[in-house]
Structures are given as C-alpha cells and as structure tokens.
Amino acid sequence: MTIKISLPDGSIREFPSGVKGIEVAKSISEGLARNALAIEVNGTIQDLSRSIDQDASVKILTWNDGGGKYAFWHSSAHLMAEALEALHPGVKFGIGPPIENGFYYDVDLGGKAFGDDDLAALEAKMKELAKKESVFGRREVSKAEALDFFSRKNDPYKLELISELTDGTITFYEQGNFTDLCKGPHIPHTGFIKAIKLLNVAGAYWRGNEKNKMLTRIYGITFPKQKELEGYLHLLEEAKKRDHRKLGKELELFTFSEKVGMGLPLWLPKGTILRERLEQFMRKAQVKAGYDPVVTPHIGSKSLYVTSGHYEKYGKDSFQPIRTPDEGEEFLLKPMNCPHHCEIYNSKPRSYKDLPIRLAEFGTVYRYEQSGELHGLTRVRGFTQDDAHIFCRPDQVKEEFIKVIDLVLHVFKSLGFENYTAQVSLRDPANKEKYIGDDELWDRAEREIQEAADERGLKTVAVKGEAAFYGPKLDFMVKDALGRSWQLGTIQVDYQLPQRFELEYVGSDNQRHRPVMIHRAPFGSLERFVAVLIEHCAGNFPLWLSPDQIAVLPISERFNAYAEDVFNTLKALDIRGFLDDRDEKIGRKIRDAEVKKIPYMLIVGEKEAAERKVAVRIHGKGDAGTMPFDQFVVEFKSSSAAPEN
RNA sequence: GCUGUUGUAGCUCAGGGGUAGAGCACUUCCUUGGUAAGGAAGAGGUCGUGAGUUCAAUUCUCAUCAACAGCUCCA
Numbered sequence: 078m079t080i081k082i083s084l085p086d087g088s089i090r091e092f093p094s095g096v097k098g099i100e101v102a103k104s105i106s107e108g109l110a111r112n113a114l115a116i117e118v119n120g121t122i123q124d125l126s127r128s129i130d131q132d133a134s135v136k137i138l139t140w141n142d143g144g145g146k147y148a149f150w151h152s153s154a155h156l157m158a159e160a161l162e163a164l165h166p167g168v169k170f171g172i173g174p175p176i177e178n179g180f181y182y183d184v185d186l187g188g189k190a191f192g193d194d195d196l197a198a199l200e201a202k203m204k205e206l207a208k209k210e211s212v213f214g215r216r217e218v219s220k221a222e223a224l225d226f227f228s229r230k231n232d233p234y235k236l237e238l239i240s241e242l243t244d245g246t247i248t249f250y251e252q253g254n255f256t257d258l259c260k261g262p263h264i265p266h267t268g269f270i271k272a273i274k275l276l277n278v279a280g281a282y283w284r285g286n287e288k289n290k291m292l293t294r295i296y297g298i299t300f301p302k303q304k305e306l307e308g309y310l311h312l313l314e315e316a317k318k319r320d321h322r323k324l325g326k327e328l329e330l331f332t333f334s335e336k337v338g339m340g341l342p343l344w345l346p347k348g349t350i351l352r353e354r355l356e357q358f359m360r361k362a363q364v365k366a367g368y369d370p371v372v373t374p375h376i377g378s379k380s381l382y383v384t385s386g387h388y389e390k391y392g393k394d395s396f397q398p399i400r401t402p403d404e405g406e407e408f409l410l411k412p413m414n415c416p417h418h419c420e421i422y423n424s425k426p427r428s429y430k431d432l433p434i435r436l437a438e439f440g441t442v443y444r445y446e447q448s449g450e451l452h453g454l455t456r457v458r459g460f461t462q463d464d465a466h467i468f469c470r471p472d473q474v475k476e477e478f479i480k481v482i483d484l485v486l487h488v489f490k491s492l493g494f495e496n497y498t499a500q501v502s503l504r505d506p507a508n509k510e511k512y513i514g515d516d517e518l519w520d521r522a523e524r525e526i527q528e529a530a531d532e533r534g535l536k537t538v539a540v541k542g543e544a545a546f547y548g549p550k551l552d553f554m555v556k557d558a559l560g561r562s563w564q565l566g567t568i569q570v571d572y573q574l575p576q577r578f579e580l581e582y583v584g585s586d587n588q589r590h591r592p593v594m595i596h597r598a599p600f601g602s603l604e605r606f607v608a609v610l611i612e613h614c615a616g617n618f619p620l621w622l623s624p625d626q627i628a629v630l631p632i633s634e635r636f637n638a639y640a641e642d643v644f645n646t647l648k649a650l651d652i653r654g655f656l657d658d659r660d661e662k663i664g665r666k667i668r669d670a671e672v673k674k675i676p677y678m679l680i681v682g683e684k685e686a687a688e689r690k691v692a693v694r695i696h697g698k699g700d701a702g703t704m705p706f707d708q709f710v711v712e713f714k715s716s717s718a719a720p721e722n
Numbered sequence: 723g724c725u726g727u728u729g730u731a732g733c734u735c736a737g738g739g740g741u742a743g744a745g746c747a748c749u750u751c752c753u754u755g756g757u758a759a760g761g762a763a764g765a766g767g768u769c770g771u772g773a774g775u776u777c778a779a780u781u782c783u784c785a786u787c788a789a790c791a792g793c794u795c796c797a
Contacts, residue, residue: 181792190726279792280725287794291725294792322790326733335770335788387797394723394795413797447723447795448788456796545797564796596797633754660754668758682756692757700757 083134098125102137112139114264115148150175152263153299159255160202171234179298200275210268211253220244272306319558321611322453340451340458347624362722368437373417379407385416414440418466419578427582433469454608461603467595478529481597485566488599491720502543502550514573522570523549547573558612569596620717627654628670632682639686
C-alpha cells in the first residue's frame with residue numbers, strides 16, 4: 078500500500094505506508110536529511126523516526142524553522158536533565174520546556190544551592206554526553222506503568238503531572254541513561270547539539286503558583302554550531318548596551334537614590350527635558366482630540382478607594398494610609414486617578430448633551446510594587462500616567478474607543494514604535510471572583526473592545542486573565558532591549574466605577590442614566606515609556622526630543638567669542654545644547670560630543686568666524702560640510718519640529 | 723514577597739586576614755590644536771550598613787539594606 082505525501086513546494090510523492098519521516102527527508106535530499114530535526118505532519122510536529130501511514134502534507138523541519146528550534150531546545154533540556162542526574166543523583170524533575178530563546182528545566186535539588194561552579198560543571202557534562210549521539214527513543218506507556226516508574230524513582234512532580242493525564246496518551250522519551258515523561262517531539266540524537274551555554278539559575282515556583290515549593294530553574298541555550306552560539310552571545314552583549322538603566326546613567330537622564338527609596342526615580346535635568354517634550358506633545362494631541370485637562374491632588378481619602386473597590390482589592394499590599402494627626406482621618410497616596418476624576422464628573426449635574434466628557438491629567442501615582450519587581454524605569458513605585466477618563470453614553474462607547482485607538486496609534490507612529498502587540502486583556506473565566514461586576518456588562522465590554530479593534534483593522538491577541546478587576550483592556554505591548562514585554566498604552570471600558578460612584582446624566586427622555594467610563598493612557602506611564610523609548614533608539618533620540626540638540630565646538634580659545642555668539646543665537650531660538658569652550662583639542666571635543674550622542678555638532682574656527690558660517694557634523698555620520706549659520710538655523714528649525722498633531 | 727548572585731573612588735572594574743589599586747571622569751599647569759581621546763602633576767574611598775570570630779576584618783561568619791537574573795504580582 079502506498080500513501081501520498083505532499084511537500085511544501087506543492088509536489089506530491091508516493092511512499093509505502095509506514096514510511097519514516099527521515100526517509101521522506103532522504104528522498105528529498107541527503108543534505109536535508111542530515112540537517113533534519115523534526116517533521117511537521119498535517120500541522121503536527123513529530124519525531125523523524127515516527128512512521129506515517131496515511132496521506133499527509135509534510136514539512137521537514139531544520140534549524141531554520143521555529144518548530145525545528147523548539148524540538149532542538151526541548152531535546153537540549155532533556156540532555157541537561159541527563160547530565161544533571163549524572164552529577165546529582167536523586168534530583169527530582171519538574172518541567173523542562175523550550176522557550177523563545179533556549180530552554181530551562183525546573184528541578185528540585187533537595188535544598189542544595191546551585192551556583193556558578195555547578196553550572197559550569199553541568200555544562201561540561203552536557204557537552205560530554207552530547208558527543209555520545211544518544212538516540213531519543215519514544216515509548217508509549219500505560220498510566221499505571223508511568224506511575225510505577227516515577228514512584229520507584231521517587232519523583233513527586235512527575236507523578237503529579239501523570240495523574241492529570243489520560244491513559245493511552247502518555248509517552249516516555251529515553252536517551253542514554255535518562256528517561257522522562259514527555260510528549261515530544263525530539264530531534265534524532267544528542268549529537269546535533271554542538272554548542273551549549275548555560276545562562277543562569279533562578280528560583281521558580283512549581284506550576285507557577287507562589288504557594289507551591291520553589292524549584293531551581295536552570296536556563297540554557299544550545300546551537301548546532303559554535304559560531305551561532307557566539308553570535309547569540311554577541312547579540313546579548315549588544316542588547317545590554319541599549320539597556321535604559323545603563324543609558325539613563327550614561328546620558329544623565331535619571332537616577333535612583335537609596336536615601337530617597339527604591340523604585341522612586343529622580344529625573345535629572347536632561348531626562349526632564351525629554352519627559353516634558355513628550356508631555357507637551359501629548360497635551361497638544363489631547364486638546365485637539367477634545368480632552369479637558371484637570372489637576373487633582375496626590376492623596377485622597379481612604380473612603381474614596383473603598384468606594385472604587387481598589388481598597389478592598391489592593392489595600393492590604395499598598396503603602397499604608399497617612400493619618401491626620403488630630404482627627405485621625407486616613408488618606409492614601411493615590412494609586413490611580415480615576416476616583417478623583419469621577420468626583421470631578423460628579424461636581425455638577427450632567428446632561429446627555431455634555432457627553433462625552435474627557436478629563437485628562439498627567440497624574441503621578443504611587444503603588445507599592447513588590448520589591449523584587451522593581452526594574453529601572455519600567456517598574457517603579459511612583460510614576461506619572463498620561464491618564465484620561467472619558468465619560469460617555471452607552472451608545473458612544475465604540476466611537477470613543479476607536480478615537481482613542483487612533484490617538485494611541487498616532488502616538489506610536491510619531492515615535493517610530495512599530496513592533497507592538499495589541500493585546501485584548503480579558504478576564505479569566507475560571508477565576509471570576511477576582512473581578513467585580515456582573516457577567517452581562519463584562520461580556521458587553523469585552524465585545525465592544527474587540528469590535529472597536531477589529532473596526533480599526535488592528536491585529537489583536539486575546540489573553541485571558543489579564544483584565545483589570547473592573548473591566549477588560551486593550552493593551553499595547555512593546556518589548557525592551559532584552560526581549561521582555563511591557564505594557565505601554567492601555568484603553569479600558571468600565572461599567573463598574575460609574576455604578577460605584579453613582580455617576581449620572583440626564584437623558585433626552587429627562588430620566589437619569591448611567592454613563593460609561595473609558596480609562597486610557599497612550600504612553601501608559603511616562604517612566605516606562607521613556608525607558609522603552611531609550612532602548613528603542615539606543616539613546617539616539619529624535620531631534621525634537623533630544624535633551625541636547627547641538628554642541629558648539631570652537632577649534633581653539635581664539636574663536637570662543639564667535640562660538641558664544643553662535644550658541645547664544647541658538648539659545649534665543651529655543652534650540653537646546655551647550656558650548657564646549659574647554660581648553661581641549663577639537664578631536665577631543667568631537668569625541669566627547671559623539672559619546673554623549675549629541676545629534677549636531679557645530680565646529681567653528683577661523684574660516685567660519687570670518688564668514689559667519691558653521692561646519693556641521695552629524696552624530697554617527699560625520700562631517701556634513703560647511704554652510705552659512707543662518708541657513709543652518711532655518712534648516713535645523715524645520716527638521717527639529719515635533720511631529721504634527 | 724520568593725530563589726540565586728553581587729555590593730571596593732563620580733563611572734567601569736582589579737585585589738585580598740596585617741587599616742587599598744587601575745583606567746576614565748575631576749582639579750591645576752603646559753599646550754591654541756581643523757572632525758572620535760595632546761602632555762604633566764594633583765586631589766579623591768573609614769571597601770553598602772550593623773554585629774560576631776580574631777592580637778588584627780575591607781577580606782571570614784551572621785544579620786540587614788540595595789542592585790542584578792528569574793519566579794510570583796502589576797489597579
């Protein structure tokens with residue numbers, strides 16, 4: 078009996094039924110078979126050693142396919158486990174999956190610490206075992222057999238996993254002396270793994286639950302060639318150079334002080350310029366979009382948050398209330414601006430004709446983030462949201478939501494953010510007690526968000542369990558230099574707070590109605606946005622944002638007077654920069670300005686002073702020639718304007 | 723918050739039971755130089771903080787604080 082196998086190029090080949098993946102690969106080419114790691118059969122990735130007994134469309138997976146990499150790293154995790162068991166007999170295994178860059182394995186070392194020396198020894202053992210070219214063998218086992226195997230091995234984690242599996246679907250994989258519960262797929266043998274680097278050790282809760290025991294997680298990455306590993310490590314080094322914490326220090330944008338407190342950023346003068354430019358850009362965009370700026374205090378009565386529900390939800394693990402000395406009244410540092418804005422809405426009766434009302438505020442909020450979560454400017458305890466709350470009629474929700482999407486996209490586009498993910502953050506249906514409000518309104522809000530996103534042709538990813546406790550969100554996620562994902566912009570539909578704050582408007586029917594709230598922050602927080610912006614442009618800010626736009630560099634002290642004249646003219650035109658009149662050679666001044674990533678350098682000497690010219694040098698590009706100073710000013714002014722709103 | 727690692731000059735880092743070192747930055751002097759580091763001299767640290775062991779601690783031990791990596795969390 079023969080079966081028809083169709084290949085990615087559209088061709089169809091016939092094979093005897095039961096043909097193995099590797100044989101299909103060989104029939105295409107020897108080279109492909111040599112590099113083949115796994116095979117995709119009708120969309121399912123499986124081992125090359127498995128037989129195919131029906132017509133199928135297949136794709137041979139190599140290192141160049143995501144699926145091939147995953148099988149490779151998955152097998153690498155098994156190799157690491159084998160090495161670990163050889164070095165540390167009795168170790169218990171949790172899970173060991175492939176991840177975006179490499180793999181990890183969670184293990185229980187019985188309380189033994191695992192340090193750098195252990196890591197190096199493990200890596201060496203892996204290299205040794207890889208050379209044995211141990212074949213990854215797949216075996217179907219009964220549940221009883223699986224339970225028996227791991228109870229004899231005394232591995233409670235595997236037993237827990239097996240107990241949740243259905244009999245008849247359980248498989249073991251074996252290579253060398255190591256056997257693991259695993260559904261595969263795996264690469265043919267360990268010999269493919271030529272380059273190995275174990276990266277770090279960290280704690281990780283069993284099954285991601287902080288009530289469970291913490292296991293030791295060992296991260297590693299492997300490659301088929303040593304050169305690829307070197308390339309990857311080089312890439313990591315380069316990414317570290319873009320880290321906003323490093324650049325923030327080098328470019329003197331912000332700092333932290335132990336005395337002030339952890340997670341409380343101090344914005345230095347240059348960082349403040351950057352931040353204020355962004356604020357100004359947003360203010361203009363918002364005025365144009367019909368927002369009314371408001372200002373509210375940094376603290377609010379505890380009862381405000383009891384009403385909003387935030388106190389019940391977050392009160393325990395927040396900064397504790399401030400008490401007034403005489404009356405003993407309790408106030409909280411505001412963790413968000415919405416309750417204040419609700420009370421602004423409530424300050425007078427509203428008519429349906431007034432809606433939507435859009436209240437915007439750069440509101441600084443304080444949240445007691447867990448100490449281990451603090452991270453540069455991306456996760457801090459005091460930060461400023463470019464917050465606004467839109468109060469609208471139910472029939473206006475979608476239109477308003479779409480307008481906000483447009484605003485967010487405009488902001489992202491103006492700043493060159495193209496690699497974002499639009500995430501529809503829904504509630505977790507399995508944990509409804511985490512949320513307030515009834516199902517009907519939740520369903521409605523979730524539907525409205527998805528529809529608005531679809532209407533704007535936004536590609537979205539829906540993620541359950543990511544909603545706020547009062548409503549679903551549309552979040553704009555952006556990755557940092559090291560590949561970690563952060564939420565920037567967010568738009569949320571909320572039916573709950575208007576109820577809790579008893580917000581009302583009088584409709585055309587002369588009846589009282591409840592408005593809907595849309596929470597939104599295009600930047601999210603200025604702090605996090607600046608952090609991601611720094612990493613995005615590696616500190617080479619667009620001209621309109623750059624804290625220093627121009628450095629004026631006289632060739633020698635003899636031309637300081639002319640340089641000062643040039644500098645003062647720029648200053649009078651609101652162009653930011655500095656005059657470097659130090660007693661240094663021009664090469665040195667240029668180098669220092671380049672290191673500081675100053676976009677433009679104006680070099681002035683005898684020739685320039687005589688003709689009122691400037692020699693222009695552009696950061697990262699070099700000498701751009703000499704031109705009349707007045708001409709430079711005109712051209713600079715037009716290229717340094719903030720994006721149109 | 724949890725697990726692990728780290729903490730030495732403004733920055734980047736070396737060192738090590740007998741009260742500390744480099745490069746850059748900084749100060750002064752010399753130099754007046756045309757597109758990425760001119761030369762010389764000088765100043766600067768109770769080695770994160772607190773306890774313990776020791777004749778002696780920056781070095782060893784413990785605690786604490788902070789940073790880093792990951793986990794958990796993120797209104």
